[in-house]
Amino acid sequence: MTTTAEHASGSHPAPIRMLIAKPGLDGHDRGAKVMARAFRDAGFEVIYTGLFQTPEMIASAALQEDVDVVGLSILSGAHMTLFPKIMAALRERGLDDVLVVAGGTIPEQDQTAVHDMGIARVFGPGTSMRVAIDYVREEVARRAVDAG
Amino acid sequence: MPSTPARALVDRAMAGDQRSIARLATLLERGGASAEQVRASLPSPAVGRGAGGEGHPHVVGISGPPGAGKSSLLSAVARFLSDQHRTVAILAVDPTSPVTGGAMLGDRIRMTDAALLPGVFVRSVAARSRLDGLSPAVTDLIDLFAAAGYEKIIVETVGSGQNQFAVADYVHTLVLVESPGAGDGVQMLKAGIMELADVYVVTKGDLPGAHLVSRELRAMLTLGERSRDWAPAVVLTSAESGEGVEKLVAALDAHRDWLESSGTIEDRRARIVRSAIRSRIEARLDRVLESDEGRQIVDQTVTGERDATSAAELIRARMAEPVSRD
Numbered sequence: 001m002t003t004t005a006e007h008a009s010g011s012h013p014a015p016i017r018m019l020i021a022k023p024g025l026d027g028h029d030r031g032a033k034v035m036a037r038a039f040r041d042a043g044f045e046v047i048y049t050g051l052f053q054t055p056e057m058i059a060s061a062a063l064q065e066d067v068d069v070v071g072l073s074i075l076s077g078a079h080m081t082l083f084p085k086i087m088a089a090l091r092e093r094g095l096d097d098v099l100v101v102a103g104g105t106i107p108e109q110d111q112t113a114v115h116d117m118g119i120a121r122v123f124g125p126g127t128s129m130r131v132a133i134d135y136v137r138e139e140v141a142r143r144a145v146d147a148g
Numbered sequence: 149m150p151s152t153p154a155r156a157l158v159d160r161a162m163a164g165d166q167r168s169i170a171r172l173a174t175l176l177e178r179g180g181a182s183a184e185q186v187r188a189s190l191p192s193p194a195v196g197r198g199a200g201g202e203g204h205p206h207v208v209g210i211s212g213p214p215g216a217g218k219s220s221l222l223s224a225v226a227r228f229l230s231d232q233h234r235t236v237a238i239l240a241v242d243p244t245s246p247v248t249g250g251a252m253l254g255d256r257i258r259m260t261d262a263a264l265l266p267g268v269f270v271r272s273v274a275a276r277s278r279l280d281g282l283s284p285a286v287t288d289l290i291d292l293f294a295a296a297g298y299e300k301i302i303v304e305t306v307g308s309g310q311n312q313f314a315v316a317d318y319v320h321t322l323v324l325v326e327s328p329g330a331g332d333g334v335q336m337l338k339a340g341i342m343e344l345a346d347v348y349v350v351t352k353g354d355l356p357g358a359h360l361v362s363r364e365l366r367a368m369l370t371l372g373e374r375s376r377d378w379a380p381a382v383v384l385t386s387a388e389s390g391e392g393v394e395k396l397v398a399a400l401d402a403h404r405d406w407l408e409s410s411g412t413i414e415d416r417r418a419r420i421v422r423s424a425i426r427s428r429i430e431a432r433l434d435r436v437l438e439s440d441e442g443r444q445i446v447d448q449t450v451t452g453e454r455d456a457t458s459a460a461e462l463i464r465a466r467m468a469e470p471v472s473r474d
């Protein structure tokens with residue numbers, strides 16, 4: 001038995017839904033806004049939640065909005081404490097299959113740890129938006145096939 | 149009805165499972181065969197039945213100019229209702245870019261904390277193909293949240309001028325929002341649409357000028373001919389201080405009660421059902437137009453092999469055929 005989702009009208013694929021959130025206490029959301037606009041312009045439906053999001057707010061938004069992907073923007077250096085909490089909050093709500101990516105400054109030595117937490121990809125400050133968008137699009141499609 | 153994935157999701161949604169509700173909303177928004185399956189599994193449209201009471205949600209539309217403070221106000225309303233152990237689903241609709249198909253759904257910014265409260269569900273909705281600021285799935289989404297047992301379902305739409313009233317066709321109670329400084333209410337007065345809303349809200353009551361706007365509104369409403377015996381309320385609110393939120397909820401409840409006691413609810417039901425029928429037909433039409441055969445018919449009309457009338461007849465015949473799972 002296949003899932004109903006596969007039978008959507010083929011001509012216009014449904015837009016990918018993406019949550020973009022800025023966890024943590026620093027008040028800079030420029031990066032998150034740039035990311036949100038780039039994804040919107042690439043045809044995504046972007047749910048932008050703004051600054052100061054707690055792990056609960058992010059997970060609850062991902063749940064109620066049924067997003068395909070969560071994009072976290074981080075500058076504060078608090079990723080090692082915040083990311084595990086966010087991932088736990090997502091898992092608690094059964095959202096293990098949601099793709100999670102991060103943008104912002106994450107030092108080289110933390111990359112492996114961050115990946116192990118379940119963040120699929122980190123897009124550093126130098127990454128082109130094109131690369132990030134292509135990655136998310138392909139990864140969401142790949143996961144939809146796997147889930148089918 | 150065979151047991152389908154949609155059916156199982158609906159069962160879980162009716163038991164209150166947020167994940168299932170959210171997934172069903174996605175399927176309904178997607179349209180096509182997946183939406184038809186969900187529709188077939190949902191209980192008959194609750195929204196046509198009544199306003200308030202068991203399984204009869206009160207559906208409210210809130211519209212007004214960009215930045216008027218609608219989402220902030222709804223956040224405060226949700227908080228108030230949750231405190232009263234009541235339930236509310238908020239459908240926050242934002243436009244889709246006709247060029248890229250993308251959308252920036254920003255209403256949730258004002259509601260991420262309220263969305264955590266018991267009995268509150270916030271869903272951002274892109275208008276997708278529709279240019280009047282509403283999503284083609286809006287009636288289906290209302291039915292979904294009705295089935296999931298939400299007592300109030302509030303649809304936020306951005307609008308200015310005539311298209312802010314599109315939502316009126318889908319709701320029991322229409323709320324129009326104005327804020328100080330934003331054209332000072334003149335816009336809606338000019339359009340001669342004062343009689344359309346059931347409740348008027350002047351937001352940002354903490355800002356200078358808000359009292360003036362609400363006085364002007366009240367004056368205009370008393371001047372206007374009153375064709376109905378419902379006197380539209382004007383409520384001054386502040387999302388900052390919480391002022392007026394309780395009054396607004398009371399006004400919404402009073403309007404719902406008036407609809408029932410006056411019998412006006414019958415007219416509203418008929419209007420909602422007409423819209424529900426219309427959007428189903430439109431969805432079916434889009435499906436046929438976008439099918440291979442639909443495209444072929446369009447192409448033939450472009451090249452002059454066929455005229456538009458015969459093309460329309462053919463499309464209509466295709467629409468009447470039972471939906472196959474493509």
Ligand SMILES: Nc1nc2c(ncn2[C@@H]2O[C@H](COP(=O)(O)OP(=O)(O)OP(=O)(O)O)[C@@H](O)[C@H]2O)c(=O)[nH]1
Pocket residue numbers: 213214215216217218219220221254255258306351352353354355385386387388389
């Ligand atoms: N002073 C004051 N500002 C407010 C109030 N409510 C909202 N605002 C501000 O007004 C701006 C817009 O608020 P929103 O709630 O997003 O308005 P909206 O009508 O939902 O906006 P759109 O959905 O974009 O059309 C924000 O900067 C809010 O902080 C209020 O009661 N008082």
Ligand SMILES: [Mg+2]
Pocket residue numbers: 218219220254255304
């Ligand atoms: Mg809003």
